[in-house]
Amino acid sequence: MAEPLFSVRGLKVALPDMTRKPLIGRAPLAEILKGLDFDLPRGSVTGIVGESGSGKSTLGRALVRLLEPSAGKVIFDGRDITHLPEAELRPLRRNLQMIFQDPMSSLNPRRTIASIIAAPLKQNGLGDNLKARVAEALQRVGLPQSFAGRYRHELSGGQRQRVGIARALALSPKFVLADEIVSGLDVSTQAQILTLLEKLAAEMGLTVAFISHDLSVIRRLCRLVIVMREGAIVEASATDTLFEHPQQAYTRDLLAAIPLPEIDDAWLLPAAKAPA
Amino acid sequence: MNAPAKPCLDIRSLSAVLPNGLRVLRSVSLSVEPGEVRALVGESGAGKTMIGKAVLGVLPPSVRIVEGDMLLEGEDLGKLQPRARRTLIGARTALIPQDPLTALNPSRRIGPQMTDRLVRILGWSGEKADARIRQLLDEVQIRDPERVLKCYPHELSGGMRQRVLIAAAFAGEPRLIVADEPTTALDVTVQKQILRLIAQLQREHGTAILFVTHDLGVVAKISQKVSVLYAGKVVEEAETAALFASPQHPYTRALMAATPRYTDPFASLKPVDDKVLAGLAAEIAASDQAWRPPHG
Secondary structure: OOOOOEEEEEEEEEEEOHHHOOOOOOOOEEEEEEEEEEEEOOOOEEEEEOOOOOOHHHHHHHHOOOOOOOEEEEEEOOEEOOOOOHHHHHHHHOOEEEEOOOHHHHOOOOOEHHHHHHHHHHHOOOOOOHHHHHHHHHHHOOOOHHHHHOEHHHOOHHHHHHHHHHHHHOOOOOEEEEEOOOOOOOHHHHHHHHHHHHHHHHHHOOEEEEEEOOHHHHHHHOOEEEEEEOOEEEEEEEHHHHHHOOOOHHHHHHHHHOOOOOOOOOOOOOOOOOOO | OOOOOOOOEEEEEEEEEOOOOOEEEEEEEEEEOOOOEEEEEOOOOOOHHHHHHHHHOOOOOOOEEEEEEEEEOOEEHHHOOHHHHHHHHHHHEEEEOOOHHHHOOOOOOHHHHHHHHHHHOOOOOHHHHHHHHHHHHHHOOOOOHHHHHHOOHHHOOHHHHHHHHHHHHHHOOOOEEEEEOOOOOOOHHHHHHHHHHHHHHHHHHOOEEEEEEOOHHHHHHHOOEEEEEEOOEEEEEEEHHHHHHOOOOHHHHHHHHHOOOOOOOOOOOOOOOHHHHHHHHHHHHHHHHHOOOOOO
C-alpha cells in the first residue's frame, strides 16, 4: 500500500492564450503548469493552495484528465493516464470524481435531486436498486429523504453543496477533487461542509485533493499541503510542518496576509518587512 | 461640523419591508462618528448591504422604508426633497464597491470615469478634478498614473482596479464612505495591501467609513466599532476590541467559533449550533410580534 494513488512527474500543461490570439489563426500557447512533481498518498487529504492564476484549478483538471497534459506523466493507481484517450478513460472515471465550487451551476436545474445523484450510478451500471442507493447517498451527507424530489432552487447553498458531495461519493470513488467547494458559503455553513467532508473522507478512506485559496481551511482539513505560485510548486510538506516552519518567503507572506479574527494594531501598519 | 458630538451618520430604528410584507431591516439603529470605521458584519441575507444602500439612497424599488430616520451629519435625509437629498448624499458620501469590474464602465477609459463624478456631481472644473485625481492616484500608490488613466478597466488587475475605485471614492472628500465588501474578491496578499490603503487614507482624510463585510478577520483589523447583523436585526453592537474580548450574544460567539483560524485549527471552524439558530429565530419572531408597522 506504499504506492501512492497519484504519482505526478514533470507535469506541464499549456493552453491557448486567447488574449494574444491573432484575428486569424491559432492562439499561441501559454504554459500554465511548468513541470510539477508530487505524489498523492492513498487515503490522505492534500491541500493545494495558491492565489488566483497560480494554476491550482488547472492542476486539478489535469489530475482528473479534464485536460490533457502537454508533457510529463500522471500515474493514477499504477496506470499511466497522461494521454489516455477518452474511451479508455471512461471506465476509470468512476474513480475520479469532482466536487465543484458553485453547486448552483453544477446541478441541473431541471432535474430532481434524486435524479442528479442517480445519473452517475446509472452511467456506471449501478442502475439496480437506484432508490436505495440514492437514499443512502442522501443520508450519508445528512440530507433528509424528502429532498429526493426537490429541485436545486429549493435548497440553500449549504444543502446544494451537500448534494454535490453526495453525487461525487455515490460511486465510492478512489479519488475526489474538491475545487474551492466552500468559498461561496457563509462561515457557519462552511464549517458544516468541511466537517462533513472530513468525516466522510476518514470513513470511506478517500484520497482527496482539496483546492483552496484559504490556508485556514486547509490547515483544518488536510494532512499535506502543496503551495503553488505561477504554475510551479513553491513548497510541499506535511501540514503542521508547513504552518509551523514555512520554508519559503512566499508561504510566510501568504500566512501573514490572512486577517485573523483577533485584535492586532500592527497588522495594518505599512510594511515593516518580516525578516527573510 | 462645529458640534463635535454630532455623528457623521445616525440611523435610528430603520425598518424596511418587501412588497409581501416581509421585514428585511428590523429597527436597525447604528451610528458612525466622524473619522471612525464601523464594521457591519453578518452572513448573506443579513441585510448589511441593504443598510449601505439605504444610506446611499439606492435601495431597489421593491424595498420600502416604513420606519426610522437617517441623519447625515445631522441632516434628516427623510425630510429632504428627493433632489436635495440626492445632492446631499452625492456631495458627502461615496461608495467603494465589492466588484470593481462591474462598478466601472468597460467601454470608457479610467481617467474620464474618475473625473466625471467630481465634475458632474460636485461641480468642479475639469482641471481641478484632473489634478485631484492625480493626487489621489499617488496616494493609493499607483506609480504610473498617466498609463492607468488611459487604460480601460479590463487592462488593469483586480488590485489595481480596486485602488482606482478607492482613489475615486476619496477624491471628492466625502464625510462618509460606504465600503461594501471591498476586498472579498481579492487574493489575501492583495487584500492586505488594499485594507492598509483604506486605513491609511481614512486616517489621513479623517473620513468615516461604514465597512460592510462577512469576515470577522477583516472586522478585527480595520474597524473601531462593529454591529453584528442577523436577519436584518442588529444582534450585538460594541467597540471592536470589546467584541473580540468578550462577545455577548450567542450568535456572535458562534460566528467567532465558525471563523477559520489557521493558528488554532481545532478550536475554529465549529458549525453553528442549532440551539443558537433556534434562539435567533425566537428573538426575531418576538421582535416582529412587538413591532407594529406604522401607518401612512
